[in-house]
Structures are given as structure tokens and as C-alpha cells.
Amino acid sequence: MRECKPILQMEGIVKSFPGVKALDGVKLSAYGGEVLALLGENGAGKSTLMKILSGVYKKNSGKITIDGEEVELKSIKEAEELGVAIIHQELSVLPNLTVAENIFLGNEKVNKYTRKINKKLLKDRSQRFLEQIGCKVNPEILVKDISVGDQQMIEIAKALTKNSKIIIMDEPTTALTEVETKKLFEVIKKLKKKGIAIIYISHRMEEIFTICDKVTVLRDGKYVGEAITKDATEDDLIAMMVGRKLKEQFPYKKAKSKNTLLKVENLKYKNKVNGVSFEVKSGEILGVAGLMGSGRTETAKVIFGEYKKDNGEILIEGKKVKINSPKDAIQNGICYLSEDRKTEGLILGMSVGHNMTISNLKNYENALKKIDKNKEQNDIEKYINKLSVKTPSSKQLMKNLSGGNQQKAILAKWIMLSPKVLIIDEPTRGIDVGAKKEIYDILNQLKESGKAIIMISSDMAEVLGISDRIMVMHEGKVTGMIKHEEANQELIMKCAVATNE
Ligand SMILES: Nc1ncnc2c1ncn2[C@@H]1O[C@H](COP(=O)(O)OP(=O)(O)OP(=O)(O)O)[C@@H](O)[C@H]1O
Ligand SMILES: [Mg+2]
Structure with a gap:
């Protein structure tokens, strides 16, 4: 009482x-x-x-x-x-x-x-x-x-x-x-x-x-x-x-998909990923739904080379590629934003700006193999603005940012790498309603520029709202592939618990 x-x-x-x-x-x-x-x-x-x-x-x-x-x-x-x-x-x-x-x-x-x-x-x-x-x-x-x-x-x-x-x-x-x-x-x-x-x-x-x-x-x-x-x-x-009214929380734009960018065939990893096959086209957001333990994150980590696959093939634009480490994946244009930002995504004792460019320093090397600091700083500022990362300056230490702003800075880091295929795991966890919408707008822009996006998410409204297709997983297997127009919560849940009626 x-x-x-x-x-x-x-x-x-x-x-x-x-x-x-x-x-x-x-x-x-x-x-x-x-x-x-x-x-x-x-x-x-x-x-x-x-x-x-x-x-x-x-x-x-x-x-x-x-x-x-x-x-x-x-x-x-x-x-x-x-x-x-x-x-x-x-x-x-x-x-x-x-x-x-x-x-x-x-x-x-x-x-x-x-x-x-x-x-x-x-x-x-x-x-x-x-x-x-x-x-x-x-x-x-x-x-x-x-x-x-x-x-x-x-x-x-x-x-x-x-x-x-x-x-x-x-x-x-x-x-x-x-x-x-x-x-x-x-x-x-x-x-x-x-x-x-x-x-x-x-x-x-x-x-x-x-x-x-x-x-x-x-x-x-x-x-x-x-x-x-x-x-x-x-x-x-x-x-x-x-402090204002929000319009249209999920700004869906129909995909203009053309060629297949990423294809995986019969991926296997321990007993976590049990023969997963799917493809993602350029200009498409593939939502991945499933309950915790369904093997979604493991599948992503196998594709990113963080886990060594036991079997299966990964193809980029029709060509088989060898991925044995995250470095190989990045070289092949695949990036992965982890769900657990604290242990995998960011370096708390380093500045916000440096966190954003650390995986991409090569991009800022000049002819003499020296980092072009101005170019680097310009990019950092641009993306801090683009993702509305709230920080007094790019020199601020990552650990001093609020939780949601850390997440935005890490998202910026991967977007700056300009990957062909961006895999994002729970991208809006801990992000406020206004900033979520900004992230969806950014994902839509990436999609329009021809990237392939795989979005793993437990937020049903978000999966339904912005995915072109939804892949549902259960116990390491793909149990559903649903088009945007045909998707609804019930159908996804049915596939996620894998009951066939
Ligand atoms: N130790 C610190 N040093 C410097 N700035 C800090 C520190 N802790 C918090 N801040 C700043 O204070 C402000 C408020 O942060 P706080 O973490 O309280 O936000 P929040 O409302 O919890 O946000 P979120 O929803 O993202 O968790 C932010 O601008 C943040 O960067
Ligand atoms: Mg907080």
C-alpha cells in the first residue's frame, strides 16, 4: 500500500x-x-x-x-x-x-x-x-x-x-x-x-x-x-x-533490392547453429527474430569470423570467401555490431572519437602512412552529428557517456567503415524513443545506398516496423522467412517456438 x-x-x-x-x-x-x-x-x-x-x-x-x-x-x-x-x-x-x-x-x-x-x-x-x-x-x-x-x-x-x-x-x-x-x-x-x-x-x-x-x-x-x-x-x-510530438516511429521504405550481396549455405557451429542458409540483397533490411538462445547471435558471429564454423559456405556477391577472423570479415565488407557493447564493442578508457575510428585507421593514412588527423577529426565530428551522440567533445572518454550514447557511438564506428553487409545485434537496446527513430532513418539511408543490413532484434515492433523480410530462428535453425507485407507478431512467435499447426 x-x-x-x-x-x-x-x-x-x-x-x-x-x-x-x-x-x-x-x-x-x-x-x-x-x-x-x-x-x-x-x-x-x-x-x-x-x-x-x-x-x-x-x-x-x-x-x-x-x-x-x-x-x-x-x-x-x-x-x-x-x-x-x-x-x-x-x-x-x-x-x-x-x-x-x-x-x-x-x-x-x-x-x-x-x-x-x-x-x-x-x-x-x-x-x-x-x-x-x-x-x-x-x-x-x-x-x-x-x-x-x-x-x-x-x-x-x-x-x-x-x-x-x-x-x-x-x-x-x-x-x-x-x-x-x-x-x-x-x-x-x-x-x-x-x-x-x-x-x-x-x-x-x-x-x-x-x-x-x-x-x-x-x-x-x-x-x-x-x-x-x-x-x-x-x-x-x-x-x-x-519536448515535441514524434511522427511515424517506424519509417518503412520499400526495398529496391537487386543483387544478392551475402549468401550463407548450411552454416554449422557446435550445436548452436544447425545448418543455416539464407541470403541478403543489396538495399534490403533482413530482420532476424527468435527467442534468446535461438542461435541468432552465434550465426552472426560465425559469419563475422569470431566463431570458427564447423561447416558451410559464405559467399559475397556470388564468390566464396574464406573468413577465419573478424579481420577477414571486415576485409570482405562484413561488419558486426555486437549486442553486448560493454565487453565487445567499446573501449571505455579511450576517447569517443578514437573509439569511432580505431577499426578504420587505414582509411586516414596519407601517402607517407601517417594518419591524417584533420581528415579523421572531420569524419568523427560528422558522425557525432549524424547520430546525435550527446558528448561535450569527441575527446570525452567513452565511459563518461550515458549508456544510450555509447551505443550510438559504436553504431557510428561500424557505419564509418562503410561495409557492404552490416550485421547489427540489438541495435536500439537502451536507446530512447526519439533516438531509435534516428537510427531507423540511418538504417534506411544505408539501405537506399545499396547496403545489405541484417538486424537481429528482440524488439518485435522494430522487427515488424523496418524489415523488408524477417527470418525467424529456433534452436539454431531457420524456421521462417516472412515478407514485410505478410508479417505479424503471431506468425513470428509461431515460428520462434516452432509449433506447426
Ligand atoms: N562521470 C561522468 N563524467 C562526465 N560526464 C558524465 C559522467 N557521467 C555522466 N555524464 C554526462 O552526464 C549526462 C547525463 O548522463 P546520464 O548517464 O545520467 O544519462 P541517462 O539519462 O542515464 O541516459 P541513458 O538513457 O542513455 O542511460 C550525459 O551528458 C553524460 O555524458
Ligand atoms: Mg542511464
């Missing part, structure tokens, strides 16, 4: 980073037993505000009140002691520890005499918390061996162990399957009943309407307003977020 006094109040919060005023007088209040959505475009300041609340960053000014008392949150530990837990946008699990060790990291019970950790107890306690969120992963395996979805579940279990009264979830479902998301929502309902306040950040509007009671909207570091979810429409909230 909602309580009448807020558990948490933040008022006049200001936070500046060099060159960026990330928060400029923001307010927010959260009540026990309620889910408050924090909405805003990429770079609006959502994560920064939550990092202040959880003691990661110090505010420049403003007031925070928890349970009616003004507090200074000087460290993560202090915030935890006051009952604030956060599940960060970028997963922060430790890959070489077990699931159980991650859940109780820094919080393990040690035997008084031997100073050793009781492994059995650790396992049993972890199991209990994992069960609460319906996660079946074995607590004794290493985190690096489990899926990104399960890693996210571990972060959630970890927050649950801390007995918190305010739980912040910063884009918790980006890597979860539909089933896992439903389970998470069940858990959130239980937390609500216990009187916990939940602050929930997501770019998926349907989630906001399913699970959140209220929303607070930020734009460019400023407070825009609040709304009660059941009294608002999606359009209302989007208008508050982007």
Missing part, C-alpha cells in the same frame, strides 16, 4: 561534470509500496541522479530526505546503510567468481574461528534469493559461464539480500528474456507489498505502463514534470520526454 509520506525526497539537485551540467535543479519523490518510473532521453541525467542517491557521485547542491530526515550520502556504504540499493545499467558482476560469491560479495559470513567462508551456507542462501526471482542458475558456477540475462538476475538477487527500502533498477530488463522480465515484474510486485519504494528506469514504454504507478520526467538535466501512469498515454509521456 502507498504510504502518505514519501520515503524519499530529492530537491534542487545539481551535478556538473567538466563541460556538462548533468543535473540542474532536479526534484523527485518516491513512496513506499510504489514504483516510480524515471523517464528521459539518453543523456537526460537519469543514471546520474540515481548514482547520487546511491552514494556513487556527490551532488554539487540540493537536498535529499529519507524517511523525513535530511541525509548526506557520502559513500555507497552510507547509502546502503540508509536502505538504498542500486542495480546499475552496466552490469557489474565479477566474471571469475561464482554466482553465490557475486551475490554475497563483501557481505559473506565468515566462520568466527577459521575465518573461512562457509561455502555450503553461501550456496544455500544464494539459492533462496535466486528462487525468489525464479532464477534457476546454479549458484556454484562461474558468472562468466552464464548468459547476460542470468547475470542481470544475479544483480537483482544481490540487491534483494541487502534488505533495502529503496531499490533502484537502472534499465534492468535490457538483457532479459520475456519470461525473465515477467518474473522480475512478479518480484517487483512482492517488493511493493513489503512497502519498498522502487525507482525504475527503462526506455521500453510498455514496461512503464505495466509496472509503474507514477513517472517523473527529466529532459537535458532538468525536471519536466510528473504523471500518474494510469491517467497518461504513451504519447503524453513521449512528448514530455522529447
Whole structure:
């Protein structure tokens, strides 16, 4: 039940980073037993505000009140002691520890005499918390061996162990399957009943309407307003977020496909890819749908040479090509934008600009094999503008960009390579509604310039909205190839679970 006094109040919060005023007088209040959505475009300041609340960053000014008392949150530990837990946008699990060790990291019970950790107890306690969120992963395996979805579940279990009264979830479902998301929502309902306040950040509007009671909207570091979810429409909230009305979320343009650019025949890889054959034409977007574990990403990685195929052929413009490494793939005009940007796509400690050109430095060499810095910089600026990457300058370190803007910078990197075939895996994960539309416009431009695009996506609306054809996969096999005009959600789901009626 909602309580009448807020558990948490933040008022006049200001936070500046060099060159960026990330928060400029923001307010927010959260009540026990309620889910408050924090909405805003990429770079609006959502994560920064939550990092202040959880003691990661110090505010420049403003007031925070928890349970009616003004507090200074000087460290993560202090915030935890006051009952604030956060599940960060970028997963922060430790890959070489077990699931159980991650859940109780820094919080393990040690035997008084031997100073050793009781492994059995650790396992049993972890199991209990994992069960609460319906996660079946074995607590004794290493985190690096489990899926990104399960890693996210571990972060959630970890927050649950801390007995918190305010739980912040910063884009918790980006890597979860539909089933896992439903389970998470069940858990959130239980937390609500216990009187916990939940602050929930997501770019998926349907989630906001399913699970959140209220929303607070930020734009460019400023407070825009609040709304009660059941009294608002999606359009209302989007208008508050982007400050204008959005037209045509999926600007579909019919393909003028001509020649086949990429053809794969009978690809096999371990038991993940079981004889996949398909082709993509120039000027075409091939959407790839399927549930998690259907072999979509593995297929892409085999084509890109990251995984060594056991069998099959790859043909570019009718000619067989040998691809044994990503370098071979790039030389043959194939690029792959990975779904997991943190580990595969970007170098956090390097500047935004350098991240964009690092795979393509050859392009900027002059006759003397020296990098033409001006040419490089011009290109960087051009693409930062083209993709509206929000950054004070191209020299900014990648790690200082908001999650969605990191994704845009990586997309820019691959587009700059000007590949014939661009494979993109979950391109709009974590991207706000306005920027999604910009990305679709860019994909359409690439398509019109004759590129072949393979777009792997779990976002059904996006797959249906901009693909010319949709390939559906299930257990490493192609179970459907559907034309734009004939596609609908039901048909895709039927192929994705491979039931034949
Ligand atoms: N440590 C930092 N150093 C410098 N700038 C930062 C830092 N952290 C965040 N910023 C900047 O502050 C602004 C707000 O970023 P924040 O991560 O809070 O956005 P967000 O609303 O969470 O966006 P997204 O939806 O993309 O995750 C951005 O311009 C970002 O680049
Ligand atoms: Mg964020």
C-alpha cells in the first residue's frame, strides 16, 4: 500500500561534470509500496541522479530526505546503510567468481574461528534469493559461464539480500528474456507489498505502463514534470520526454533490392547453429527474430569470423570467401555490431572519437602512412552529428557517456567503415524513443545506398516496423522467412517456438 509520506525526497539537485551540467535543479519523490518510473532521453541525467542517491557521485547542491530526515550520502556504504540499493545499467558482476560469491560479495559470513567462508551456507542462501526471482542458475558456477540475462538476475538477487527500502533498477530488463522480465515484474510486485519504494528506469514504454504507478520526467538535466501512469498515454509521456510530438516511429521504405550481396549455405557451429542458409540483397533490411538462445547471435558471429564454423559456405556477391577472423570479415565488407557493447564493442578508457575510428585507421593514412588527423577529426565530428551522440567533445572518454550514447557511438564506428553487409545485434537496446527513430532513418539511408543490413532484434515492433523480410530462428535453425507485407507478431512467435499447426 502507498504510504502518505514519501520515503524519499530529492530537491534542487545539481551535478556538473567538466563541460556538462548533468543535473540542474532536479526534484523527485518516491513512496513506499510504489514504483516510480524515471523517464528521459539518453543523456537526460537519469543514471546520474540515481548514482547520487546511491552514494556513487556527490551532488554539487540540493537536498535529499529519507524517511523525513535530511541525509548526506557520502559513500555507497552510507547509502546502503540508509536502505538504498542500486542495480546499475552496466552490469557489474565479477566474471571469475561464482554466482553465490557475486551475490554475497563483501557481505559473506565468515566462520568466527577459521575465518573461512562457509561455502555450503553461501550456496544455500544464494539459492533462496535466486528462487525468489525464479532464477534457476546454479549458484556454484562461474558468472562468466552464464548468459547476460542470468547475470542481470544475479544483480537483482544481490540487491534483494541487502534488505533495502529503496531499490533502484537502472534499465534492468535490457538483457532479459520475456519470461525473465515477467518474473522480475512478479518480484517487483512482492517488493511493493513489503512497502519498498522502487525507482525504475527503462526506455521500453510498455514496461512503464505495466509496472509503474507514477513517472517523473527529466529532459537535458532538468525536471519536466510528473504523471500518474494510469491517467497518461504513451504519447503524453513521449512528448514530455522529447519536448515535441514524434511522427511515424517506424519509417518503412520499400526495398529496391537487386543483387544478392551475402549468401550463407548450411552454416554449422557446435550445436548452436544447425545448418543455416539464407541470403541478403543489396538495399534490403533482413530482420532476424527468435527467442534468446535461438542461435541468432552465434550465426552472426560465425559469419563475422569470431566463431570458427564447423561447416558451410559464405559467399559475397556470388564468390566464396574464406573468413577465419573478424579481420577477414571486415576485409570482405562484413561488419558486426555486437549486442553486448560493454565487453565487445567499446573501449571505455579511450576517447569517443578514437573509439569511432580505431577499426578504420587505414582509411586516414596519407601517402607517407601517417594518419591524417584533420581528415579523421572531420569524419568523427560528422558522425557525432549524424547520430546525435550527446558528448561535450569527441575527446570525452567513452565511459563518461550515458549508456544510450555509447551505443550510438559504436553504431557510428561500424557505419564509418562503410561495409557492404552490416550485421547489427540489438541495435536500439537502451536507446530512447526519439533516438531509435534516428537510427531507423540511418538504417534506411544505408539501405537506399545499396547496403545489405541484417538486424537481429528482440524488439518485435522494430522487427515488424523496418524489415523488408524477417527470418525467424529456433534452436539454431531457420524456421521462417516472412515478407514485410505478410508479417505479424503471431506468425513470428509461431515460428520462434516452432509449433506447426
Ligand atoms: N562521470 C561522468 N563524467 C562526465 N560526464 C558524465 C559522467 N557521467 C555522466 N555524464 C554526462 O552526464 C549526462 C547525463 O548522463 P546520464 O548517464 O545520467 O544519462 P541517462 O539519462 O542515464 O541516459 P541513458 O538513457 O542513455 O542511460 C550525459 O551528458 C553524460 O555524458
Ligand atoms: Mg542511464
